[in-house]
Amino acid sequence: MPPSSISRSPGPQPGRSMAAAALIGAAVMAAVDEIVFHQLLGWHHFYDRSTPAVGLLTDGLLHTAELLGLVAGFVLWADLRRRRTLAPAHAWAGLLLGAGGFQLFDGVVDHKLLRLHQIRYGVPDLLPYDLAWNAAALLLLAAGGVLAARASRRER
Numbered sequence: 001m002p003p004s005s006i007s008r009s010p011g012p013q014p015g016r017s018m019a020a021a022a023l024i025g026a027a028v029m030a031a032v033d034e035i036v037f038h039q040l041l042g043w044h045h046f047y048d049r050s051t052p053a054v055g056l057l058t059d060g061l062l063h064t065a066e067l068l069g070l071v072a073g074f075v076l077w078a079d080l081r082r083r084r085t086l087a088p089a090h091a092w093a094g095l096l097l098g099a100g101g102f103q104l105f106d107g108v109v110d111h112k113l114l115r116l117h118q119i120r121y122g123v124p125d126l127l128p129y130d131l132a133w134n135a136a137a138l139l140l141l142a143a144g145g146v147l148a149a150r151a152s153r154r155e156r
Helices: 014-040 052-082 088-113 127-155
Strands: none
Touching: 014 052, 014 088, 014 127, 088 127
């Protein structure tokens, strides 16, 4: 075989590893939100400013987007594994960054800016729920940031 046709592994790809895992992390957090808060607890739907039927429809659309995110993320992850270019430490960081990013986006943009829904209805004060929701997001982001910094230091 000519040398030019030999497939050479370019080595670990930290950026792609982090991006693929971040997509998986965001999709997993969307699934946790949709399953726990929308279905099991029944605290809200994705869009609560219309009829209950529209709320269920939007939950289904969120579920569809989350499943597409999981499939796409795992396809990217599997490609990295197949090529032996997955950077595991960066992937773990990406997983937490994606989960925290989704959580914070949902808490700030969906809950407060767009007012698509609140975390919970029928409670006298939403502030403790908002603080807990966004604090959980910040903890995930901080943990992901620490892992990303460690992975980058190890890479050098």
